Amino acid sequence: MKRLGLIKGVLVLVFLVFLIQGGSRLYRHRHYDVPVVAGPGVTRVARLSDFGPGLKGTMADTWVYFLEGKEPGGKALLMANTHANEPEGLLAAVIIIENAVVEKGTLIVIPQFDHSASLNTRSGDGYPLYFEIATDWGRKKFRMGNRDASPLDQWPDPDVYIHYPDRQLLSYIDVRNTNRTWPGRPNGPRMEKVTYAAMEIMRRDKVDLAFDMHGAETMFPVTNCIVAPEKSIRIATLASLTVKAREGFDNHVEPSPGGFRGLSHREIGDYSETLPFLLEAPIPFLDQPTGPKTEKLLLDGKDPFLLSLAQKKKLFVPYDESGWPIEKRVGQHCSVVLEIFRQYAKKNPERSILVNGIPRYAEVVGNGVGHYFHDPAKAEKDRVYMN
Amino acid sequence: MPLIMIFYYLITVYLIGLLAWNFLREKKKIEDMAMYLLVLIPLLLRVLRIK
Numbered sequence: 001m002k003r004l005g006l007i008k009g010v011l012v013l014v015f016l017v018f019l020i021q022g023g024s025r026l027y028r029h030r031h032y033d034v035p036v037v038a039g040p041g042v043t044r045v046a047r048l049s050d051f052g053p054g055l056k057g058t059m060a061d062t063w064v065y066f067l068e069g070k071e072p073g074g075k076a077l078l079m080a081n082t083h084a085n086e087p088e089g090l091l092a093a094v095i096i097i098e099n100a101v102v103e104k105g106t107l108i109v110i111p112q113f114d115h116s117a118s119l120n121t122r123s124g125d126g127y128p129l130y131f132e133i134a135t136d137w138g139r140k141k142f143r144m145g146n147r148d149a150s151p152l153d154q155w156p157d158p159d160v161y162i163h164y165p166d167r168q169l170l171s172y173i174d175v176r177n178t179n180r181t182w183p184g185r186p187n188g189p190r191m192e193k194v195t196y197a198a199m200e201i202m203r204r205d206k207v208d209l210a211f212d213m214h215g216a217e218t219m220f221p222v223t224n225c226i227v228a229p230e231k232s233i234r235i236a237t238l239a240s241l242t243v244k245a246r247e248g249f250d251n252h253v254e255p256s257p258g259g260f261r262g263l264s265h266r267e268i269g270d271y272s273e274t275l276p277f278l279l280e281a282p283i284p285f286l287d288q289p290t291g292p293k294t295e296k297l298l299l300d301g302k303d304p305f306l307l308s309l310a311q312k313k314k315l316f317v318p319y320d321e322s323g324w325p326i327e328k329r330v331g332q333h334c335s336v337v338l339e340i341f342r343q344y345a346k347k348n349p350e351r352s353i354l355v356n357g358i359p360r361y362a363e364v365v366g367n368g369v370g371h372y373f374h375d376p377a378k379a380e381k382d383r384v385y386m387n
Numbered sequence: 388m389p390l391i392m393i394f395y396y397l398i399t400v401y402l403i404g405l406l407a408w409n410f411l412r413e414k415k416k417i418e419d420m421a422m423y424l425l426v427l428i429p430l431l432l433r434v435l436r437i438k
Contacts, residue, residue: 007417008410015424019431026438123438152436156395 029129030119030150033386034142035376036094036111041067041101041357045385048110051204052197053186059153060190062115063385064201065097066108067355073105074208074344074351077201077274078337080110082179082212082264084117084145087131087298088281088329089213091142095334095372096358105353108201112387113212114178114194116153118145128295133326135370137378144298148176154190164188168261179212179278182267195264202274208351209344210276212264213333215283218306218315218324222254226336227278229256229269235347236277239339247335247361249328250317251279275344279336281329282317299326331364396434403430 038045046064049055078096080089093111100107112118121127121144132139151157154176161175162168164185174180175189184196202210216223228236236253243251256265256278268276284301285293291303302323310319317324338358345352359372376384410423432438 004414008420011417011420011424015427019428022428023432023435023437026432030437151433152438155392 025129026121026123029121029143030152032130032141032143034140035384036063036387037098037374037376037379038065038383038385039098039100039357039374041099041107041355042097042383043068048194048197051200052184052193054190054193055197058116058190059119060114060116060149060194062110062112063387064108064110065385066106067097067100067102068106069102069104069354071104071354074348074353075106075108075205076209076211076337076341076353077108077198077207078110078211078213079113079198079264080213081112081118081145082114083147083177083214084112084114084120084143085122085127085147085286086215086283087142087144088215088283088326088333089279090118091133091326091330091369092213092333092337095330095364095369096337098374099357099359099372100355101357103354103356105351105355106205107353107355108205108207110198113198114145114149114191115387116149116190117147117176117178118143118387119153120146120148120150122146126293128293128298131295131298133299133370133373134368135373135375137375140370140373144295148173149178149191151176163262164192166261170262174262179214179264180262182262182264183271195267199268199272202268202272207272207274208348209340209353210264210268210274211337211340212276212278214278214280215286215329216280217287218282218284218317218319219287219289219309221316223280223282224250224317224332225252225254225280226340227254227256227263227265227280229258229265229276231269232265232275232277235275235340235343238343239336242339242343243332243335243361249332249335249361251332251336254280277336277340279333281332282324283329284319284324301325301329327365327369328361330369331359331361334358334364335361399430399434403427403434406430 080093161170184192226236265278
């Protein structure tokens, strides 16, 4: 009897060590805030819940930054971290919030679009919980999130996700994927409420252009590209050709499939007047046949297994010993956004968007991503927002 | 919190109770005791709203 008590005591002790050690790291990750400095161009900051019901007080609510020019013009919505394990969009969005100054028109930026997913992790794949970017004033630490919203914020998953309103049957897990829940509804699952709120911004503010900034595997054909539906494809093609000619990087155009529902590049265009663009930058970290999923792989994109596959022509992007570093991925997003603004302004001069302060591809590659981040310790306190 | 989510938390608490009871009742098999505790971890992390 005494021996049994001893065995159970030891087992419970080991159990508590595992529970506390693992649980405390996950708890700290879920409650770690990333400071973002509202730059000189930010004129007001709102919450996503201001535009859609059912989000207030939940972990799905998130900051929406408005950068309004002195002169009226067009409007653009930039969304990042739709998938919170694709950080190139988030980093480009933070660069824009902290540096852009709009001369004409309005920029609306949501850096943590699926805020709940940014509080989630993929422990089974050994994801790092954080990543750090070197800046001119130190290291800026970000949460590494997951593709889908946290089950703590939306649970249970259905057996099959029936998309609203098309009733297409999607994978059960896509009910927590904010790039499958467009156009959303005010009384649906929480991630449909998130996309519905964004649709409301676009409808109420008469947004001209919407950007959904992502990263995609190098072994996936829809990578290193602009995904655009019929109504956006002309501008996307012109932007793609121009960045190739002027800035020297490839970013081909993929047509948005009409039969695949729930995606931003499909539903935004079908349910509003806005022209949607989904930007994909190659992110080797997400490929399956890589080495360990480390912070280093996330940032430099160097992997010997992918290099071997590239030599066998199995990848959809050029790949060599230099990998696919975060600077290239973030720089591509910045340049493609600026180029789409320029192409749109050519045909719609009265709705043009003129912005200063957003670096282009070569500048981000040359200076590094962190060069554009402001030190929150030196910023005015009321200009720092915890994301 | 939606009603269905509340039900799922109640189901989780019920499962935790079952596993804890089985752990306490187990007298011989050490591997079964360890297994009950191992299975408890994700359920407890969910109820504590950690993971």
